[in-house]
Amino acid sequence: MTLGSAGASGQEQWTVGADGIQPRPWSGESVDMPTGRLHAVSGNGLVAGRGLCLAPVTLLDPIDWTWPDDGGPEWPLCWICLALTC
Ligand SMILES: [Zn+2]
8 A cells, every 4th residue: 555646546435325224133222224235325426315336325324334344244245336436
């Protein structure tokens, strides 16, 4: 990883969206957790409520979710969004 002058690659900060939200028991209380796949959301997508792949998404809290780091077995990353951000 190079910091500094090594060419601005336009590193963008993606917001994370999910196919849906569902309340789940978590540490004794009900917490809204994403269901389905995670999608990357751009600035325009925030307004439109759509991921980069144009799927309608429910936005997740950027404090708790980062793209693409928070994907996993339970929340697979949308491969279209992944292709568009990598
Ligand atoms: Zn997507």
